[in-house]
Amino acid sequence: MHKEAVRPKMAYRLLNPGCVVLVSAGDGDRDGVFAMTWNMPVRKSPGTVALLSGKRHHTYGIIERTRELGISVPDVSLVNAVYGCGTTSGNHGVDKWERFGITRQAPEIIRAPLVEQAIATLECRVEQVVDMGPSALIIAEILSARAAPEHFTPGGAWRFDSGLQLIHHMGGTAFGVTSSVVHAKLPKD
Numbered sequence: 001m002h003k004e005a006v007r008p009k010m011a012y013r014l015l016n017p018g019c020v021v022l023v024s025a026g027d028g029d030r031d032g033v034f035a036m037t038w039n040m041p042v043r044k045s046p047g048t049v050a051l052l053s054g055k056r057h058h059t060y061g062i063i064e065r066t067r068e069l070g071i072s073v074p075d076v077s078l079v080n081a082v083y084g085c086g087t088t089s090g091n092h093g094v095d096k097w098e099r100f101g102i103t104r105q106a107p108e109i110i111r112a113p114l115v116e117q118a119i120a121t122l123e124c125r126v127e128q129v130v131d132m133g134p135s136a137l138i139i140a141e142i143l144s145a146r147a148a149p150e151h152f153t154p155g156g157a158w159r160f161d162s163g164l165q166l167i168h169h170m171g172g173t174a175f176g177v178t179s180s181v182v183h184a185k186l187p188k189d
Ligand SMILES: Cc1cc2nc3c(=O)[nH]c(=O)nc-3n(C[C@H](O)[C@H](O)[C@H](O)COP(=O)(O)O)c2cc1C
Pocket: 020, 032, 033, 034, 035, 036, 037, 038, 039, 052, 053, 054, 056, 057, 058, 059, 060, 082, 083, 085, 086, 087, 088, 089, 090, 091, 169
């Protein structure tokens, strides 16, 4: 999918409103990808995200070594691939890309492949890892971001007139969908 550059200060908005994402890592030789719900923007400038990953994940091992990761934002068309990538581990030798019908897209800066079919992608460098026992809280700086122009405006907002449906994990096989925007108003006095 064609994606255009997103201004660094607006890149955090690609992670609003809390979509499930595909996190990838790679060292040029091996790579991995998994589904992640626990992600959030934590700073606008420089754009920074916080991500919670299980330490035993195959992909986490590569993130730990390379200190880089890719984030790919899926729309509803990728829901089966997201579920598959979240319930299968690369530790068992599965090529999730082939199995779940996603394609590697070349990154611009990092070595981790991105997901071609995603509507937006972010390339990140790990800044800090907070040990949380079986999990690691990864704080990473966004180095570059791209989004499909039919789904994300240059001003930094998702546009739903394109029919866009963003997905959120509700537990198990259930995913919620965001497909419209309402504008809030304050009382007159
Ligand atoms: C929808 C969904 C969301 C998930 N979110 C997270 C998450 O936020 N953090 C995490 O560590 N694992 C999460 N998982 C689990 C991992 O994606 C899963 O353990 C995956 O198999 C790890 O892959 P890997 O071992 O190939 O890296 C999620 C799973 C699903 C299905």
